[in-house]
Structures are given as C-alpha cells and as structure tokens.
Amino acid sequence: MNTPVRKVALACMVLFAALLVNANWIQVGQVDRLKTEPTNARQITERLERQRGGIITGDTQLAISVPVDDEYKFQRQYPAGQLYANVTGYYTLFTAAGLERSEDVFLSGDDDRLLASRVTDLFTGEERRGGTVVTTIVPRIQQVAAEALGDRTGAVVALDPATGAILAMVTSPTYDPNTLATHDESAATEAYQALAGAGSQPLLNRPAQQTYPPGSTFKLITAAAALAAGYEPGTRVPAPDELTLPQSTTVLPNFDGETCGDGRTDTLIHALTISCNTAFAELGIELGGDVLRNQAEAFGFDSTIEDFPLQQARSIFPDGLDGAQTAQSAIGQFNVRATPLQMAEVAAAIGNGGVRMKPYLVSELQGPDLKRLSRTEPAELGRPVTPEVAAKLTTMMQSVVSSGTGRKAQISGVDVAGKTGTAEHGVGEAPHAWFVGFAPASSPRVAVAVIVEDGGGELGTGGAVAAPVAQKVMQAALDTQR
Amino acid sequence: MTLPPLRRPRSADLTATFAGFPLPSGLELPPYRRRELLLLSYAGVLATAALAALTLAHDGAIGFQVFTYGLGFFSLWALGHLAVRRFAPAADPVLLPVVAALNGLGLVMIYRLDLAKADAARRAGRAIPTGAAQTQLVWTLLAIAVFVLVLAVVRDHRSLARYAYTAGLAGLVFLVLPIAPGIGATINGARLWLQVGPFSFQPSEVSKIILMIFFAAYLVNKRDVLSVASRSFLGMKIPRARDLGPVLVAWLASLGVLVVQKDLGSSLLFFGMFLVILYVATQRASWVAIGLALFMLGAVVAHSLFGHVQIRVDGWLHAFDGDNPSDTSFQLVQGLYGFAAGGITGTGIGQGSPQRVPFANTDFVMASLGEELGLTGVMAILLLYALVAARGIRAALGAKDPFGKLLATGLSATLALQVFVQVGGVMRLIPLTGLTLPFVSYGGSSIVANAAIIALLLRISDAARRLDEPVPDAPLFDPSAVSESPTQVVKTT
Numbered sequence: 001m002n003t004p005v006r007k008v009a010l011a012c013m014v015l016f017a018a019l020l021v022n023a024n025w026i027q028v029g030q031v032d033r034l035k036t037e038p039t040n041a042r043q044i045t046e047r048l049e050r051q052r053g054g055i056i057t058g059d060t061q062l063a064i065s066v067p068v069d070d071e072y073k074f075q076r077q078y079p080a081g082q083l084y085a086n087v088t089g090y091y092t093l094f095t096a097a098g099l100e101r102s103e104d105v106f107l108s109g110d111d112d113r114l115l116a117s118r119v120t121d122l123f124t125g126e127e128r129r130g131g132t133v134v135t136t137i138v139p140r141i142q143q144v145a146a147e148a149l150g151d152r153t154g155a156v157v158a159l160d161p162a163t164g165a166i167l168a169m170v171t172s173p174t175y176d177p178n179t180l181a182t183h184d185e186s187a188a189t190e191a192y193q194a195l196a197g198a199g200s201q202p203l204l205n206r207p208a209q210q211t212y213p214p215g216s217t218f219k220l221i222t223a224a225a226a227l228a229a230g231y232e233p234g235t236r237v238p239a240p241d242e243l244t245l246p247q248s249t250t251v252l253p254n255f256d257g258e259t260c261g262d263g264r265t266d267t268l269i270h271a272l273t274i275s276c277n278t279a280f281a282e283l284g285i286e287l288g289g290d291v292l293r294n295q296a297e298a299f300g301f302d303s304t305i306e307d308f309p310l311q312q313a314r315s316i317f318p319d320g321l322d323g324a325q326t327a328q329s330a331i332g333q334f335n336v337r338a339t340p341l342q343m344a345e346v347a348a349a350i351g352n353g354g355v356r357m358k359p360y361l362v363s364e365l366q367g368p369d370l371k372r373l374s375r376t377e378p379a380e381l382g383r384p385v386t387p388e389v390a391a392k393l394t395t396m397m398q399s400v401v402s403s404g405t406g407r408k409a410q411i412s413g414v415d416v417a418g419k420t421g422t423a424e425h426g427v428g429e430a431p432h433a434w435f436v437g438f439a440p441a442s443s444p445r446v447a448v449a450v451i452v453e454d455g456g457g458e459l460g461t462g463g464a465v466a467a468p469v470a471q472k473v474m475q476a477a478l479d480t481q482r
Numbered sequence: 483m484t485l486p487p488l489r490r491p492r493s494a495d496l497t498a499t500f501a502g503f504p505l506p507s508g509l510e511l512p513p514y515r516r517r518e519l520l521l522l523s524y525a526g527v528l529a530t531a532a533l534a535a536l537t538l539a540h541d542g543a544i545g546f547q548v549f550t551y552g553l554g555f556f557s558l559w560a561l562g563h564l565a566v567r568r569f570a571p572a573a574d575p576v577l578l579p580v581v582a583a584l585n586g587l588g589l590v591m592i593y594r595l596d597l598a599k600a601d602a603a604r605r606a607g608r609a610i611p612t613g614a615a616q617t618q619l620v621w622t623l624l625a626i627a628v629f630v631l632v633l634a635v636v637r638d639h640r641s642l643a644r645y646a647y648t649a650g651l652a653g654l655v656f657l658v659l660p661i662a663p664g665i666g667a668t669i670n671g672a673r674l675w676l677q678v679g680p681f682s683f684q685p686s687e688v689s690k691i692i693l694m695i696f697f698a699a700y701l702v703n704k705r706d707v708l709s710v711a712s713r714s715f716l717g718m719k720i721p722r723a724r725d726l727g728p729v730l731v732a733w734l735a736s737l738g739v740l741v742v743q744k745d746l747g748s749s750l751l752f753f754g755m756f757l758v759i760l761y762v763a764t765q766r767a768s769w770v771a772i773g774l775a776l777f778m779l780g781a782v783v784a785h786s787l788f789g790h791v792q793i794r795v796d797g798w799l800h801a802f803d804g805d806n807p808s809d810t811s812f813q814l815v816q817g818l819y820g821f822a823a824g825g826i827t828g829t830g831i832g833q834g835s836p837q838r839v840p841f842a843n844t845d846f847v848m849a850s851l852g853e854e855l856g857l858t859g860v861m862a863i864l865l866l867y868a869l870v871a872a873r874g875i876r877a878a879l880g881a882k883d884p885f886g887k888l889l890a891t892g893l894s895a896t897l898a899l900q901v902f903v904q905v906g907g908v909m910r911l912i913p914l915t916g917l918t919l920p921f922v923s924y925g926g927s928s929i930v931a932n933a934a935i936i937a938l939l940l941r942i943s944d945a946a947r948r949l950d951e952p953v954p955d956a957p958l959f960d961p962s963a964v965s966e967s968p969t970q971v972v973k974t975t
Contacts, residue, residue: 002879004762005891009875011758012898016868019902020861022911026821027857034822037802042819042835070605 041094047108048072048093053130053368055088055099055107057137063088063100076181082174083146086205087137087310087361090177092188099133099361102309106131106365113365113373129368136165136363144476145170148469152456155206155340158473161348161438161447163378164357167477171206208312211337212451215423216275216462217434218332220346223272223396225287225295227389231268233396239266239279246323252281255422269396273404275420277331284330289321292330298384299346299356301338309361315342333424344449347436350397351417351444354390356381398441406435408467411475415441418470420462422455430454435466439474446477514575515567521579522563526556529586532831536594539832555586558626565630569637570944577873577943580866581921581936585622585929587863588922590831591843591850592618598837614843614924621926625933632937639941643885646699653693656685660743686748687931690755694896697756698888701763705884744790747903747915753777754899759892798913813840817849817908828856843924845916848908864905871898874939880946890942893935
C-alpha cells in the first residue's frame with residue numbers, strides 16, 4: 001500500500017509547487033500590472049498617506065498636503081481655491097488630473113531623482129515624502145487675468161516670448177479642487193459628478209484643451225506667409241467690398257460692410273490694421289492652401305507640444321481645400337481650429353524675432369528639503385518666420401493697436417502689438433472675441449491670447465471685448481518684476 | 483490495552499524534561515518530545531515577534547503585555563505538547579509546532595484586522611466592534627482541548643474502524659444539520675452553520691473527519707474485493723458496482739447535500755478526499771480516471787445548473803474585465819491587489835491595508851498575509867502546510883495497519899487539498915470557493931476540526947514509531963493484513 005501513498009504524497013507536493021509558482025507569478029511577475037490597474041485604489045491611497053510634495057509658484061502655495069487626523073494622514077489642499085484649478089488639477093481618493101496627475105511620480109516621492117533623499121530617510125526613519133513642483137505661473141498675472149475675464153466663459157494664456165514660460169493660464173468657468181480632494185468619499189463623488197456633468201464644462205482647461213475657430217487672428221499667419229513670399233507691408237493687394245468666392249456663389253463681405261482702402265485695393269498693413277476680410281481671402285487664394293498650411297504648421301498647427309504636463313488639443317489647419325475653403329481658411333474660418341495656447345505661441349514667436357520657444361509650465365523640481373533637483377531649460381521649437389518677416393509683422397501689429405481694431409489694448413508709454421479676431425462659429429451664435437498680442441513691441445516681455453466665448457454674451461468684437469482683457473494682463477505682466 | 487514498547491529506547495537521562503510530570507510507567511521518553519518543545523518555543527517566538535511588530539507599527543511602542551500574550555500563547559500550545567508527551571510519546575515532533583506557528587500568525591493577523599476595524603470605527607465615531615481575535619483565542623483553547631481529548635480517548639486508532647457505519651451515518655447527519663430549522667443559520671448566502679448563542683459552528687468540518695474514518699474503515703474492509711473482483715474495460719480494471727454501493731451512496735449524498743447548501747469548496751474537498759482514499763485502498767489508477775471524468779461531468783453540469791457556480795467561474799476567468807470589477811470578482815481582485823501591494827518582502831505587519839479586502843480575516847486571510855509578509859511570508863506559510871502534509875504522509879508510510887495508512891493519507895491529502903483549493907482560489911489559480919485556511923482563518927469549526935485531524939495524525943504516527951507488536955491482533959477487519967504483516971518492513975529514517 002505504500003506505493004499509492006507515495007504517489008499521493010507526490011501529488012500533494014505538486015499542488016504545493018503549483019501554489020508556490022503561482023505566488024511568485026502574482027507577487028513578482030504580475031506586480032507592476034496589478035499595481036497599475038485602474039481599479040486599484042491602493043496606489044492612490046498609499047500615496048495619500050504620504051506627505052505629498054507641494055505645487056508652488058514663487059512664494060505662493062498652489063497645492064499643499066497638511067497633516068490631518070484621519071485614515072489618510074494628509075489632506076490635499078488648494079489654498080487659492082479656483083484660481084489655479086486648471087493648472088494644478090486635483091488629487092482625489094480615486095483619480096488625479098492636471099499637474100497632480102502628470103507630476104504624480106515626483107509629487108508622491110517615487111521619482112528616481114528623489115532616490116538620494118529616500119536613502120537618507122531610510123536611515124533617519126523619516127516617512128517617504130514627495131518633491132515640490134515649481135510652476136512658471138506668476139500669481140499676480142494669473143490673478144489679473146482671472147479678474148479681467150470675470151465670469152465670462154473663455155480663456156487667457158500669457159507666455160514669456162523669450163523662453164516659452166507660461167505666465168498665466170486661466171479658464172472660465174472653473175472649479176474648486178478642494179471639493180474633490182475631500183476625504184469624504186460620497187461628497188467627493190457627488191462633487192465630481194456635478195462638475196463632470198455640468199454643461200459649462202468647468203473641468204475643461206480651455207487654454208490648451210479646447211479649440212476654437214481663430215477668426216481674424218489667423219490673418220497673422222496668412223500675412224506671415226505673404227511676407228515670406230515677397231510681399232511688403234506697403235504692397236497693395238486686392239480688397240473689394242465683397243468677394244464672390246471661387247467656384248461658388250457665396251459672397252464674403254467685410255465686417256459690418258466696411259470698405260477697405262480705396263474700395264478696390266489696400267496696402268497689406270492697412271488691411272491688417274482694419275482686419276479686412278476680402279484682402280486676406282484674396283491673399284489666401286493667391287498663396288494657396290498648401291502655403292498657408294505650411295506656415296500654420298511651422299507655428300505649431302497639426303501637432304502637440306511634447307512632454308507638456310497638461311492635456312492638449314491639436315490645433316488644425318485642414319487639408320485638401322478648394323478655392324472657397326482656402327479663402328475662408330485664410331481668415332481663420334471654415335474648419336481651421338486653434339487653441340488659445342497655440343495663438344499665444346503665434347504671437348510669442350513673432351515677438352521673439354521669429355523664434356518659437358517651447359511652452360512650459362514647470363520651471364523646476366525640488367526635493368523635500370527644497371533643494372533644486374532639476375530645472376527646465378528653455379528650448380527652441382523652430383523658426384516659423386525670418387527675423388525680417390517678424391519685424392515687419394510686428395510693425396503691422398503695432399498699427400492694429402495704435403490705429404486699428406485693437407485700440408483698446410493700448411498701454412500708455414508702451415508700444416503694444418496685437419491682432420483682434422471675431423470668429424463666427426455657427427449661424428445665430430454670437431461670434432467668439434479674440435485678441436492676441438505682445439508688449440513691449442520692440443522686445444516683448446509678454447505675449448497673450450485671450451478668447452471670450454460668444455463675445456461674452458453681447459454682440460462684441462475682439463477689439464471691444466477681448467482687447468481690454470489682454471491689455472490688463474499685459475499691463476500686469478509689465479508691472480511685475482521677473 | 484498496553485502499549486507496545488518504543489522502537490528506540492533511550493537511556494533514562496534523556497527521558498523526562500519536565501521532572502515530576504507523570505509519564506506512562508515502563509516507557510522511556512525518546513528525544514522527540516524535547517525537540518517538539520524546542521520547535522514549539524520557536525513558534526512562540528515567531529508569534530510574539532509578529533505581535534511585537536504589530537504593536538510597534540500601530541502604537542509606536544512595544545508594551546510589556548506583548549510578552550505576556552506571547553507567553554500565554556506558548557503555554558496554550560504547551561498544553562497540547564504535554565498531552566502528546568503523556569498520550570503519544572513517540573509521535574512526530576514536527577506537526578504540533580508547525581501548527582502552532584500557523585495558528586500564531588493567524589491570531590496576530592486577525593488581531594491586526596481588529597485594530598484596523600477599531601481605528602476606522604473610532605474615526606467615524608461609531609461604536610468599536612467586538613474583536614474577532616478574542617473569539618478566535620477562545621476557539622483555539624477549545625481546539626487544544628479537543629486535541630487533548632482525541633489523544634486521550636483514541637488510544638489506538640484502529641479502534642475507530644469499529645465504528646465505520648456509525649461514523650458514516652453521523653457524518654451525513656452532521657452535513658444535514660444546518661438545513662434543520664431552528665439551529666441552522668445562513669451566513670453570507672450559504673446555509674452551512676449551526677448557531678448556538680454567539681458561536682456559530684460549521685458541522686461540515688466535523689463530518690469531513692468522520693466521513694473520512696468511514697471511508698477508510700469501509701475501504702480497508704473491502705479493498706480485496708474492490709481490487710480483485712473486477713472486469714477489464716479499455717485496459718483498465720473496473721470494479722463491480724455493488725461492492726461500491728455504500729461508498730457511492732455516502733459520497734453522492736454528501737455531495738448532494740453540499741450542492742443544496744451551495745458549499746462549493748467543501749464539495750470539491752469531499753470529492754478529492756474520496757478519490758485519494760479510493761485510489762490508495764485499491765491501488766487502481768482507473769479510479770482516478772473515473773473520478774476525474776466524474777469531476778469534469780459534475781463541473782459541467784454544476785456550471786450549467788447553478789447560478790452561483792457560473793458566477794464563481796466568470797469571476798475567475800474575467801476577473802479584470804470591465805472598468806469596475808465589482809460585478810463578480812471584486813473580492814478576488816481586491817485580494818490580488820493586496821498580494822501585489824506586498825511584493826517580495828511585504829509591507830510589514832500593521833503597515834499595509836489588508837482591511838480593504840472583503841473577508842480579510844476568513845477567506846482572504848492569505849491575501850492579508852501576502853500583503854504584510856510579502857511573497858517571503860506566503861512561501862514560508864505554504865511550506866509549513868507542505869511540511870504538515872509531508873509529515874502526515876510519513877506517518878501513513880510508517881503505519882503498520884492498512885486502516886491507519888488509509889486514514890493518515892486521507893487526512894494529510896485532505897489538508898493539502900484544502901490549502902490548495904483555498905489559496906489557489908484566492909490567488910486566482912482556480913475559481914474561488916469558500917473554504918477556510920486551516921489554523922489561520924478566523925472561524926471556530928475549522929480550527930477545532932483541524933486540531934482533531936492533527937491529533938489523529940499524531941496518534942497514527944505514534945503507533946508507527948513503535949516496534950512491531952509480537953501479538954498478531956492487528957487484523958480487525960482485514961484478513962490479508964495477517965499475511966502481510968511479517969513482510970511489511972517499516973523503514974525508519
């Protein structure tokens with residue numbers, strides 16, 4: 001009887017061997033997959049229990065973790081409430097967004113760059129702590145931009161043209177991330193569902209995530225393509241009162257039925273100054289869709305910024321246009337779409353002598369001891385226009401602000417360059433009001449893009465509605481010592 | 483009945499470690515018992531260290547009471563040791579300490595989960611629930627009492643074979659008991675428990691043992707008939723159906739009751755147990771083939787007939803499908819997250835969050851241990867179980883009577899199978915079924931029944947380690963045992 005007993009013993013050992021192999025498979029082989037399962041709330045909680053690093057800008061705390069006496073030990077707080085919600089994002093019991101999401105590994109203390117401090121912690125018995133993320137946002141500009149936009153739906157982006165640093169990024173309406181970060185699970189879920197379901201889309205970061213028809217602000221790109229093709233600011237271009245678009249019966253009028261120049265032709269600089277539709281539509285047809293698209297892509301259309309820490313939408317210049325579509329695209333209508341960040345980049349590149357800098361939001365990373373671990377170096381993304389073209393465009397944009405549609409963006413004692421836009425987006429809807437520009441014109445310290453959706457509810461043009469917002473933001477940027 | 487002498491008598495100086503403790507007269511104590519005591523003290527140190535680590539993690543300091551508890555735990559199992567010393571002095575010295583170590587880890591983990599519950603209740607401002615650890619400690623005491631009782635009462639395991647049919651009937655009655663109105667209780671959707679006051683008891687754990695005694699006794703009696711009188715079919719020898727009648731009836735009845743009670747795990751366990759013992763008794767591989775075929779058939783039928791079986795299988799196959807696994811596999815997936823959180827070395831006792839897993843101190847106690855002790859701890863625990871099974875089977879190999887062999891093999895294999903079904907289910911190797919982890923899970927019936935199993939194994943081991951009896955009174959049922967006994971040389975290693 002001992003033979004079958006031995007075989008049973010063998011079978012039992014096979015069962016145990018299977019369990020041992022399986023244990024190794026789960027606790028070693030599958031660990032990474034299991035840990036990153038979206039339904040695995042442990043990872044977030046485990047990190048909630050650590051002192052997460054702060055998100056700061058200058059001396060201002062955008063997001064901090066304060067010790068609390070509950071099961072998660074630390075409560076994430078956003079002291080400024082709504083003001084930086086679209087930048088920091090949120091860190092909840094369940095999920096994360098914004099910088100909280102993209103910089104999570106560093107903020108939670110798992111980043112390899114924090115290894116040295118982790119090793120020290122091991123010996124000193126300190127709990128693992130996260131590093132601090134320093135943003136490029138300037139609190140004063142952010143504050144002014146948010147106030148200038150008020151409760152109108154829209155977005156403001158301010159860039160440093162020389163570096164690409166994002167100085168302000170405002171979306172409206174927005175939300176208070178503190179309501180999501182609460183440790184009361186049902187309250188957090190309720191708050192999230194209310195925000196996610198709201199028609200006004202408060203969770204949307206409009207500056208980078210939403211595309212709009214750029215309207216007349218796109219004329220900067222058409223003008224850049226024209227100047228690159230040999231046109232001069234003084235070149236007279238056809239500018240009829242009405243333009244019947246090629247291969248169609250559609251008639252393109254000027255805004256409010258205005259007359260450009262002498263009613264038949266106009267100089268390029270004057271056409272931009274008064275935002276003459278027919279002149280730029282003719283120019284677009286003359287240059288052709290491909291030239292326009294190449295110019296737009298050189299400014300960043302049809303691509304996204306690599307390693308950008310926030311979600312982005314792609315700005316689009318459509319392909320395969322016929323004559324009528326090219327004419328409409330040349331004035332930023334038809335299917336042309338741009339994010340406010342993209343239009344701010346266009347202004348910044350022109351202001352920066354034709355050099356397009358890579359926009360960035362995180363200026364440096366600090367260890368728990370506030371020692372700098374890494375610093376973002378400004379990076380060049382390309383040269384969409386030559387310095388000469390940039391200089392001519394700047395002159396033309398100065399004319400827009402000094403004597404054209406953008407007069408409300410004037411700052412006393414400073415030359416401001418800019419371009420307005422009043423973008424149609426559907427029959428019966430009030431057009432979006434745009435303004436893009438930079439100041440001072442000669443060596444800009446700030447470039448902005450402002451959009452007020454539907455003109456803020458009234459039938460307002462970019463010059464009337466968006467330019468005053470841009471003016472305040474640029475003024476604030478020039479007032480701020482950096 | 484007088485016990486036969488020990489196989490390897492030792493000199494008197496090696497005998498009583500505890501001077502003055504009454505020993506069976508005329509017996510010299512081998513060093514086994516001192517080894518057992520030494521190993522038991524290791525188990526005590528392990529449990530105390532685990533409790534110390536827990537208090538350190540939870541309170542930030544180790545109080546003196548940790549050592550009091552540790553000493554109390556050791557003393558508890560030392561009672562069992564003294565009983566072995568008194569009633570089975572030649573028995574295997576490894577089984578008891580290994581079981582004590584498993585029990586100690588289980589107790590600390592159950593206490594750790596109590597602390598987590600109490601903390602959560604305190605934060606939420608609710609009343610602090612009664613701890614499961616105290617209850618489990620009472621059950622442990624009871625289990626040791628049963629352990630001592632079994633050793634004291636069953637002085638010769640062969641006497642159990644006399645009660646074969648009584649055991650068979652009692653086993654079935656125990657299985658049916660929970661269905662009876664008044665005393666039966668439904669817990670977590672399965673009617674498996676007897677409720678008496680605050681204590682609930684799962685009688686299928688007890689019937690597991692007594693049905694095993696019935697199977698073993700009956701098959702020893704019939705094994706010649708079963709292995710000889712057979713026809714050939716497809717190259718395999720098929721036994722006659724009428725020889726198997728009573729066993730099949732008992733088996734089908736127990737399975738039927740289990741199916742009615744929706745206890746998937748126990749069904750599986752009984753089936754495997756039956757198959758093992760049948761194979762050993764008849765030495766016919768055909769039984770294994772028939773059994774596995776029956777199992778496949780049963781599995782397919784059960785899957786198509788019973789919703790709860792389908793749920794288990796779906797939860798196993800599609801554990802991670804869908805955004806939220808709360809549909810059918812929430813518990814399983816949470817358990818796996820626990821294992822993953824533990825990784826190789828674990829978070830350390832008291833430093834993970836095993837309370838996130840449902841049923842963390844019963845069905846998913848392995849996930850709790852896996853999280854806080856890591857792969858290292860899981861492998862150590864699995865090896866401890868493997869050691870119990872190996873030692874039990876070693877007792878079977880040494881046993882001089884077929885009934886002892888059959889019983890020891892069956893009990894050891896059942897334990898191994900239970901661990902496999904339990905841990906395999908929690909680790910998603912096989913579909914999840916409701917079984918307890920012997921000696922570790924929170925639950926009274928499990929630890930009491932398993933303590934009785936260990937007592938029986940020690941009893942058989944004790945008999946196996948003694949010299950052959952000169953009197954041929956071995957055959958109680960089996961005439962062939964007489965002709966076999968002289969040739970059956972038991973090797974000692």
